[in-house]
Amino acid sequence: MTDAIDGLFDPSRSETPPAVDIATLRQLLQAQANTIVAVGTGGERIQNVDSRWQRDTRTLNANFRRLGLPPPFPWDGLWDWYGYYSQNLATYQERRSYVRELTQNALTRLDQIEARGGIHDPAAGDDTPTWQNLNGRIAGLVEEYSSARDRDGWQDVGRRSREILIDFSKLIADPTIVPEGQEPPKGADAKAWFDLFLAKFASGRDKAELRSTMRAVWDLAQKVTHGDITDVDAFAAAQATVMVVRTAQMLKRDAE
Secondary structure, three states, X not given: OHHHHHHOOOHHHHOOOOOOOHHHHHXXXXXXXXXXXXXXXXXXXXXXXXXXXXXXXXXXXXXXXXXXXXXXXXXXXXXXXXXXXXXXXXXXXXXHHHHHHHHHHHHHHHHHHHHHOOOOOOOOOOOOHHHHHHHHHHHHHHHHHHHOOOHHHHHHHHHHHHHHHHHHHHHHOOHHHOOOOOOOOOOOOHHXXXXXXXXXXXXXXXXXXXXXXXXXXXXXXXXXXXXXXXXXXXXXXXXXXXXXHHHHHHHHHHHO
């Protein structure tokens, strides 16, 4: 009991678990499963590995929840596992089989998430102050798509994509990009500001396809917000929104 109580005061409990990719998550899942089996079949002493196992389990569970999945194992610590198998799983074989089943179920869920595709943000760690809030919104968009399971959820992805594009347009609404003699757009006319931005930073025939592609994302986000759409449409809107924001960011930096 001393070891279990000491584990409650682990300083790492106050730390935010790191986000990891699916490949790393699979490796962590397998390592946790191996430890569970080892302590349940006489291979490890709980007091020697419980602190590390609890720390890694917090990372495992946080990342499964981030993907909209339930935690793979129902125990917060290995003493809880000991209590469970002592009452319910009399033999080593039963314990191995039970842990194998839980692990395989979790791996299958990860495979399904990966098959659907995940939203990739190539500048997720960008902490440029003027973009800080927008970066947070994009992180929220990634999580929104990961947990969407039906049309209402996919339409929420479209709404969040559209809101990010509007917020992005507020960031680029700079009077210096308005041509001389032309009235600046109204503050709420996000699309007009975006067109001015492209005319300034993506001008010329060589950028025609880029301008066309980036403008089309606005229409896609609008469709996903209100239309009869599927998972594919939501994925496309979310990934395209990230593309537009990060591409515009690069255009501006190159010009400067």
